Amino acid sequence: MIARLTQDERRNALIILGLVALMGAVLGLAGRDDLLGWHGLLIVIFAAGLALPILGALDAPEPTEDRENAYYDDPTRLGILLSMGWAVFGLFMGVWVAALLAWPELTFVDSPWASFGRLRPAHTTGVIFGFGGNALIATSFHVLQRTSRARLSGQLLPWFVLLGYNLFCLLAVTGYFMGITQSKEYAEPEWYADLWLVVVWVAYFLIYVLTLARRKEPHIYVANWYYMAFILVVAVLHIINNLAVPVSFGQVKAYSAFSGVQDAMTQWWYGHNAVAFFLTAGFLGMMYYYLPKRAERPIFSYRMSIVSFWGITFMYLWAGSHHLHYTALPHWVQTLGMTFSVMLLVPSWASAGNALLTLNGAWRKVRDDATLRFMMIAAVFYGLSTFEGSFMAIRAVNSLSHYTDWTIGHVHAGALGWVAMITFGSIYYLVPVMWGRERMYSSALVEVHFWLALLGTLVYVFAMWNSGVIQGLMWRTYDESGSLSYSFVDSLVAMHPYYIARALGGLMFLMGALVGCFNIYMTIRGASASVAQGDRPADPNADRSLVAGE
Amino acid sequence: MMVFDHENLVRIAKSWGLFYMLAMAVGVVIYAYWPKNKTKFDEAGRSILDKDDKPWR
Missing domain, CATH: 1.20.58 (Methane Monooxygenase Hydroxylase; Chain G, domain 1)
Known part of the structure; x- marks a missing residue:
């Protein structure tokens, strides 16, 4: 490098x-x-x-070749590896905190760093920012160059962004273990880490704009629009939500510029749009490039992808207040968030439908190729969880679902089923391309990973749906005299079996990621088990042998 | 002179908000489905599928 x-x-x-x-x-x-x-x-x-x-x-010695003759893929390669590393760390932390909820004594050490409150943000930051963020940076660099037909702008800037971003993640996670947090969900790191991320993020946006400025392909492919929306809006969200005044420049503690219900609204405007632009727009960019590429078919309707892009960009920004139903937030602001959340179903399903219709006519490939199947299942879960999200944002539904495990189930349907699946699919497409191999080391192991991931997600999500609805119902059941029928502890006991199931689902998902790491490592090493195992790439003529009379 | 206080912002959001969002949505749909743009967008969809893996010069 x-x-x-x-x-x-x-x-x-x-x-x-x-x-x-x-x-x-x-x-x-x-x-x-x-x-x-x-x-x-x-x-x-x-x-x-x-x-x-x-x-x-x-x-x-310096490089002798003309570097402008080739794309700049070194940062993408490292980004993929970092992403998988963070995936293992983040998923492991997830399994640990899930196990803690079922068996609270599993902290192993009687030390503050191993308490649930510190491990849980290490899980969320590890998977969202470590795994997801590195995958977004790595794939965006790859997609940007291919669709612009131009080499990445700058030699050091991409490294600065990738490594600087990982420094931010490290500061965040190590901070949690020490007890450093500003207690804003998904925005826990304190002021100095936040400022550093602003610098890194501006550099990221610069790379995008400068590379687009030197593009040879006049049309900017739709995936780039999604990636750009992700970069731009995350910058705005991050800066505004983290406006804070440190106690002194020698202390980690800072106080938010907002207070009371304004603080809550700013936080959930940030929080929901982190889901919208970090976990949705960016990964839609991934989907709009890698899914057509792997299926070897153009996206079903390019024009629909434009409509859904503008729909998602402009509607998501208003939906955050649905996190604050039945709070001090003015009623009309709650209704606004609820209405936009319901309307969001249109552009969301347009994207999910676009992806699935692209595969219509290529189902044979989906059957034979687990990489493409990862992407297909991702589109299905994207459709499911956006429907569920719109539904849960309705105030009456929210009165049942809020503060229960249903929310956790919903988040994981999106995070495991959509975000992680589309990422694994894209990585399995990218690894052979990036390291100049014909295919992955073992397509059987991709298959194993696929089923572990799918099964893990289903077990997880069904457990949390059950647990959440039971919990919600128990909390609102009254007896004839008008007092609550169940104590909080009653509901806790009812949740216990689901918590065990959830930990198992998470464990399966983690095992899948470990299998993926091994497969990627062997692919990079240049080994190939595929031939020996009799696997073959999807054969477009496979059905010909079945023609009658032959 | 109009003051940008809470009351006024709420009034603008509750009245004009609807119309500018609708106008934008209509604008986007017209742009995307304008018959003349069809070839351009179809080509854009196909453009990523070639096997060429070198920057253009």
């Missing part, structure tokens, strides 16, 4: 890393009496760890 940089670029990389280390040192010194000191140290170690290999290769 370093061999593909000129000596000037290696020097510039060292300067950037020096600045980052300096920043870490200042932060660490200013916060030496606070937890901030540890994070300063972490930043210095991170920068030094990257600088060492560059220092060693400073005088190595």
Whole structure:
């Protein structure tokens, strides 16, 4: 990777890393009496760890080939590996917290870092930002270059974005274990990590705009619109929701610029649009490129994809207030969020339908090819969970579902069924392409991963649906005298079997990801088990042998 | 002069909000389904499927 940089670029990389280390040192010194000191140290170690290999290769020969003749895929390759690494970490944390809910004594160590409140954000950040974010960065770089027919802009900028983003994730997760959090869901990291992410994110947007500016293909393919909406809106959300004033520059603690119901509204405007633009728009970009590519068919209706793009972009921004039904939020704002959530079903199903109709006529490929099946199931779960989401946003339904496990089930139908499935599908398409292999090491293992992931998701989601509805009903059952029929502990006991099932579902999903890691590792190593196992790529002529009279 | 206080913003959101969103939706649908744009969009859909894996110069 370093061999593909000129000596000037290696020097510039060292300067950037020096600045980052300096920043870490200042932060660490200013916060030496606070937890901030540890994070300063972490930043210095991170920068030094990257600088060492560059220092060693400073005088190595420069690249001789004309780099403009090829796409820049090194950042994508590392991004895929980081994404899978975070997936294993994040899913493991998920299984652990799920097990803790069923068996509370499973903390193993009697130490604050292993308590549920600290492990749970490590799970959500690990899977959403670590796994999902790295996959988005890696695939967006790949899609952007192919659809623009132009090499990525800059040699160092893509590295800055990828590695800088992972530094943010590291600061976030290590912070949780130490007890650093600003207690905003999906926006837990404190002010210094938030500021760092702004810098990284602006660089990400710059790469996108600069590469598009040098595109050779005049039309900007729809996947890029989705990726750009993801980058742009996440920047806006992140900056506004994290407006805060630190107690001092030597302390991790900061106070939000908002308070009361305004704070709640800002947080859920952020929270819901993190789902909308991080977990939906970005992954739709993935779907609109990799699904047609793998199916070798153009998207069913390109024009419908444009309509759904603008529908999703403009309607999602209003839906956040459905998280605050029956709160101090003005009633009309709740109704606004509810109405937009219901309307969102139209562009959402347009996208899901577009994906499934693209496969119409290629079902044989879906049957034979687990990679494409990952993407197909993702589109199905996208359709299901957007329907469920619109439904749950209706105030009357929300009165049953809110604060129950139904919400958790809904989130995981989206996160496991849609986000993770489309990501695994895209990664299985990308890995052979990126490492110059004909196919994955073993398509049988892709098949194993597929069934573990699907089964795990179904077990998880059904467990939480059951648990959530039972919980919701028990909380609203009254006896003749008008008092509650069940105590909270009664509902807790009723949930126990579902919590065990949920942990099992999560474990299956984690095992699938581990199988995927092994398969990717073997593919990169250049091994091929496929031939020996008698597997073959989907044969478009397979049905010919069945023609009568032959 | 109009003051941008809570009352006024709510009034604008509750009245004009509907119309500008509808106008935008209609605009997008017309743009996407304008017959003349069909070839352009069909080509865009097919453009990603070729096997060419080198930047154009």
